[in-house]
Amino acid sequence: MAEFLIYNKAHWMDSLTPEELAARTVTNKHFQDKYDSRYQKGDIVEVRPDGFWTGAKAKGHNTKAFRVVACPEMKYEDALEKAKPLTETEGTGELQTEKIIKRREHKITVFETDQIKSVLLKDLVITAKIKPVAWSA
Amino acid sequence: MAEVTRYVDPDVVAGDGSGDSWVNAYASLNAWEAGEQTNLVSDGNTHTVHLRASAGTDDTTLVDILGWTTDTTHLITIIQDDFPADGIFDETKYLLNNNDSNSYLIKFHEDFIHVDGLQGLVQSSTVERRGFWLATGTSGGELIFSDVIIKGSASGTANTYLLISDSGWVSTVDIYNSIFFGLPATETSGQRSILWTTGTMNLYNSTIYGGFYGINRSSGTVTATNCAIGNTSNDFNGTITADYNASDDGDGTNAVGPLGGDWTNEFNDPANGDFSLKAGGNCIDNGTNSGAPSDDIIGTSRPQDTTTDIGAFEFVAASGIVILRRRMENA
Numbered sequence: 001m002a003e004f005l006i007y008n009k010a011h012w013m014d015s016l017t018p019e020e021l022a023a024r025t026v027t028n029k030h031f032q033d034k035y036d037s038r039y040q041k042g043d044i045v046e047v048r049p050d051g052f053w054t055g056a057k058a059k060g061h062n063t064k065a066f067r068v069v070a071c072p073e074m075k076y077e078d079a080l081e082k083a084k085p086l087t088e089t090e091g092t093g094e095l096q097t098e099k100i101i102k103r104r105e106h107k108i109t110v111f112e113t114d115q116i117k118s119v120l121l122k123d124l125v126i127t128a129k130i131k132p133v134a135w136s137a
Numbered sequence: 138m139a140e141v142t143r144y145v146d147p148d149v150v151a152g153d154g155s156g157d158s159w160v161n162a163y164a165s166l167n168a169w170e171a172g173e174q175t176n177l178v179s180d181g182n183t184h185t186v187h188l189r190a191s192a193g194t195d196d197t198t199l200v201d202i203l204g205w206t207t208d209t210t211h212l213i214t215i216i217q218d219d220f221p222a223d224g225i226f227d228e229t230k231y232l233l234n235n236n237d238s239n240s241y242l243i244k245f246h247e248d249f250i251h252v253d254g255l256q257g258l259v260q261s262s263t264v265e266r267r268g269f270w271l272a273t274g275t276s277g278g279e280l281i282f283s284d285v286i287i288k289g290s291a292s293g294t295a296n297t298y299l300l301i302s303d304s305g306w307v308s309t310v311d312i313y314n315s316i317f318f319g320l321p322a323t324e325t326s327g328q329r330s331i332l333w334t335t336g337t338m339n340l341y342n343s344t345i346y347g348g349f350y351g352i353n354r355s356s357g358t359v360t361a362t363n364c365a366i367g368n369t370s371n372d373f374n375g376t377i378t379a380d381y382n383a384s385d386d387g388d389g390t391n392a393v394g395p396l397g398g399d400w401t402n403e404f405n406d407p408a409n410g411d412f413s414l415k416a417g418g419n420c421i422d423n424g425t426n427s428g429a430p431s432d433d434i435i436g437t438s439r440p441q442d443t444t445t446d447i448g449a450f451e452f453v454a455a456s457g458i459v460i461l462r463r464r465m466e467n468a
Contacts, residue, residue, distance in 0.1 A: 005168065011204070012175050028276040034246070038174075038204050045171045046198060052164075059164045060154025065172035080238075085201065094334055094355055097273050097305040100203060100246070103171075 001072055002079030003053050005046040006110050008067045011038045037085075037100045042107035042127075047083045049076050054116055067110050073121035082106040086129055102129050138210070141184045145169050147231070148192035159189075166215075166233065166243075167198035174204040177211035184212075188255070189219040190231040195258075199239040203274060207249035220254035224434040224450060226286050226316075226410040227256070234258040241267040242287075248278025248308050256286045262293035265327075268317075270298075271336060273305025283313040284434050288410065289320035289330070289347065296327030299348070302336045302357060309337040314434040314449045316412055320348040322369050329353045330369070340364055341428055342439075344412045344449045346400070350374045351384070361389070363424035365448035367400045368407070381425045383447045393419040393447070403448075413450045420447040 013035050016024070024031040039045075045066065053061050053068040061068050071079070086105035089098050109125040110117075143156035145163045152161040156169055163169040169186050177184055190196070207213060221227040233242045237260035259268040268287045271280070287299040299317045302310075317330040330348035331338075337358040344365045345351040351366040352359060354375035365383040366372040372384040379389025383403065387394050396402035396419050403418040405411045414420050424445040432438050433451040446452050 007171060013204070030246075030274045030276065034204060034274060039171060046165065046167055057150050059149055060152040060161060062154040062156065062163065062168070062172050064155065066154075066168075084199075091304060094332065095304045097303045099273055099305075100201065103201070103203070 001050040002074045002076045003048050003050060003068055003070045004044050004079065004082075004108055005048070005053070005061060006067045006069055006108055007039045007043040007045050007065070007104075008041055008110055009065050011040065013038045033099060037102050039103045040107065042110055043104035044083045044106050044108055044126075045104070047076070047079045054118070063115050067114070068116040069108055069110065069124070070116065070118040071121055071124050072118065074124065082126055105129055139182050141173075141182050143169055143173060143184070143186045145186060145188045145196070147190050147194040147196045156186075159191075165196050165198040167200045170200055170202055176206040177213070178206050178208050180211070182211060183214070185214040185216065188215065188217045188231045190229075193229040195228070195232045195234040195236075197234050197236050197239070199235070199241065200233070200243040201246060202243065202250060203246035205247050207247055207278075209249060209278070212249040212251060213247070214251045214253060215255060217254040217256065220256070220284060221286075222435060223411075224286075224316075224413065226288050226318075228258070230256060232256045232258055235260055235266055237262055237264075237266065240265070241270045244270040244272045245280060246272050246274030248275045248280065251281040252283070252285055254284040256288075258288050258290060259297060259299055260290045260292070261295045261297040262291070263295050265296040267297075267301050268299040269301070271300075271302040271306040271308070271310060273303065275306055275308040278308050280308060280310040281313075282310060282315055283430070285312070285315040286410075287315075287317050289318070289328070291320055291324060291328055294325045294327070296325075297329075298332045299330050301332045302334055302338070304335045304356070306336045309339070311339045311341070312343055313341050313430040314432075315343045316346075316410075316434070316449050317348075318344070318346040318407075318410060318412070322347055322349065325349060326370075333357050333359050333375075342424070342430055342433065342445070342447070342449060345369075345372075346404075346407055346412065352377060362428055363445055363447050365403065365412070365420055367395060367403075381423065381447065383420050383423070391423075391425070393423050395419060412448060414446060414448060414452040416452070416454075421452045423447055
């Protein structure tokens with residue numbers, strides 16, 4: 001009983017050339033991380049219970065930015081887990097930092113012709129992004 | 138330069154969700170953030186988002202502000218239009234609520250953001266929770282928080298921070314007329330209203346009430362001026378430049394304590410989040426005008442007499458004339 005708000009537009013950083021990206025990284029050492037973590041098409045921005053974007057009192061969902069995929073068979077609590085960022089923590093205790101590797105850990109294959117699509121659980125394709133692993137000799 | 142204006146209302150029904158009006162408002166701050174990310178500098182724009190809850194529904198989404206480009210003139214402003222007119226935490230108004238399920242309310246990865254009125258509720262029990270989290274990603278710019286109320290509600294002993302800078306944050310935040318309250322004073326040393334680990338925080342005319350530590354600074358630079366900090370096990374912990382504050386320990390220079398050692402002599406109803414000043418208290422007229430904001434959390438001009446009061450509220454005598462800022466002009 002869950003509905004997914006799916007990111008469905010090109011991010012403004014997508015159009016940066018390698019030279020522009022390199023130049024920005026000079027002025028902001030974190031820019032490469034921001035670039036790498038940016039929203040991508042298919043990212044699960046938000047999860048809501050059944051009917052939030054499709055019911056009698058449905059809310060709008062900015063069709064220029066998002067699409068909605070409804071999966072009545074999926075438990076809301078299970079779906080919530082799919083709308084979290086992919087993070088990496090460094091340090092411990094008070095000094096711990098948390099870096100966002102990807103804005104969302106999971107993405108859904110969207111249906112290009114439908115702003116709102118209801119799917120069966122067996123047809124829902126949720127893909128987990130793989131956390132980069134540091135290379136060591 | 139153009140100003141882009143967007144709207145968020147968790148109670149919006151129908152509309153197109155584009156955020157360009159209250160009718161078409163986004164249903165959450167998180168959806169606004171995802172839908173509007175842009176390079177404000179190359180766009181030549183500023184961006185303002187207005188918040189309200191027209192039927193009192195909480196915004197329970199987790200928000201990261203990450204993926205923008207801002208600078209000193211191309212900034213993001215977040216305004217709660219239905220901010221409580223009396224400055225008292227009100228769950229019937231827009232409220233960012235972590236529901237003890239999200240790890241934090243807002244994590245700020247970008248500079249040049251002004252939060253001008255916002256209520257937050259940080260609930261915790263067994264897992265660490267945070268309110269405003271100043272995080273890795275900034276590059277030495279500035280944030281401004283004014284008229285922010287963050288309440289903590291801890292039903293267990295998990296670490297809980299209403300405001301925290303993590304060790305990757307390198308910028309400056311100036312905080313005015315804000316209230317951080319609700320954490321127990323004695324539960325655990327991991328429950329702190331403010332935990333500061335890096336960067337610079339300048340805190341003016343704010344009220345902190347509760348938490349094992351009121352302000353716990355382990356690194357970075359913290360100044361507190363005209364602030365009222367009480368109902369803690371230790372109001373200031375660590376090296377902090379404190380001037381003209383009211384606290385139990387009387388830390389810093391030009392300090393005062395609560396009248397009779399009792400904060401109920403200073404605030405009208407601190408147990409219920411009313412930190413407006415009570416007549417005759419030591420917070421009245423004992424601050425400094427230097428660096429003080431020109432009004433208080435509800436728009437009362439400062440100072441009412443010749444000297445600014447301590448805390449988020451400026452005391453108004455019964456016969457005083459109050460000039461209130463208009464918050465509802467966009468409602």
